[in-house]
Amino acid sequence: GHYDHYRDNMFLATIDEREFGLKPMNCPGHCLLYAHEAHSYRELPLRIADFGRLHRYERSGVTQGLTRVRTFAQDDAHIFCRPEQIEAEITSLFELVGRTYAIFGFTEPHVYFSTRPEKSVGSDEVWQKAEAALDRILKAQGADYTVNPGDGAFYGPKIDFTVKDAIGREWQLATIQLDFNLPERFELEFIGPDNAAERPVMIHRAVMGSIERFMGVLIEHFKGAFPLWLAPEQVRLLPIADRHVAYCQTVARDLSASGLRVSVDARPEKTGYKIREAQLQKVPYMLVVGDREQEAGSVSLRTRTGGDKGIMALETFKLLALERAGARALDLD
Known part of the structure; x- marks a missing residue:
């Protein structure tokens, strides 16, 4: 038939x-x-x-x-x-x-x-x-x-x-x-x-x-804003200056090794511009890195919704991201 x-x-x-x-x-x-x-x-x-x-x-x-x-x-x-x-x-x-x-x-x-x-x-x-x-x-x-x-x-x-x-x-x-x-x-x-x-x-x-x-x-x-576990790019590192790029690349390797999809925006652009661009591209997590973060081995977390979560230890962020991704959570917090 x-x-x-x-x-x-x-x-x-x-x-x-x-x-x-x-x-x-x-x-x-x-x-x-x-x-x-x-x-x-x-x-x-x-x-x-x-x-x-x-x-x-x-x-x-x-x-x-x-x-x-x-x-x-x-x-x-x-x-x-x-x-x-x-x-x-x-x-x-x-x-x-x-x-x-x-x-x-x-x-x-x-x-x-x-x-x-x-x-x-x-x-x-x-x-x-x-x-x-x-x-x-x-x-x-x-x-x-x-x-x-x-x-x-x-x-x-x-x-x-x-x-x-x-x-x-x-x-x-x-x-x-x-x-x-x-x-x-x-x-x-x-x-x-x-x-x-x-x-x-x-x-x-x-x-x-x-x-x-x-x-x-x-x-x-x-609307293109995938939950963390589905997002093609889950984390983007944003070095404030050239001297922070090497630390960002080390952090990216660490996060990638744990199973997260990570990139580093090392362009010589203003930090605000890079944050705005990442938000428009609906990247779930942005990690801003300056002198304080580099010296303390930490990161400054922002979400694509504009929320500034402040400075946290790298391991703390990694556990947060892996927990949200592993739970297939629909929100980022």
């Missing part, structure tokens, strides 16, 4: 009278992996994860920055399970999404329940069964969700999680899709407790969605 639905959005080529295409999704490949060998009910749930690169021919008017691209990596996974395992698996996925989003400060994702689209595969009975299962799980979770009629995948209903960026735009990231149809079309089976062949249920899931879109939304969410 994927070829019929995705053909117009694929990169295709004909070679020696055979048609080839760049992979636009992982679902069929994971079905083939499952079907490659026999399975017992004792093996289920069987989870297959894939971060492989996918390609989709998005029209030029649709592509947008990192949020809509033609080639992307997706934190994709498919879970093959027994019908009685559906609720436990999806409940676990809800918890995974919640834990992951809390790390990045997405504390209130909105949940959408998308039902059967106009173009779909499978019988009415199968769709009703799948939609009823997801509706039951959402209510058991106590989720505040919105029904999105007709926006499900062509093979099954889905639960989507959206977050808002810094200016209030909503982006869909995580998805959980319940699929009774592809196991039927690929004739997937497992041997049940009574030694009879049974059909598994397939759960499609992505937590971040495409990594490219997640990064784009994350940049917008933090």
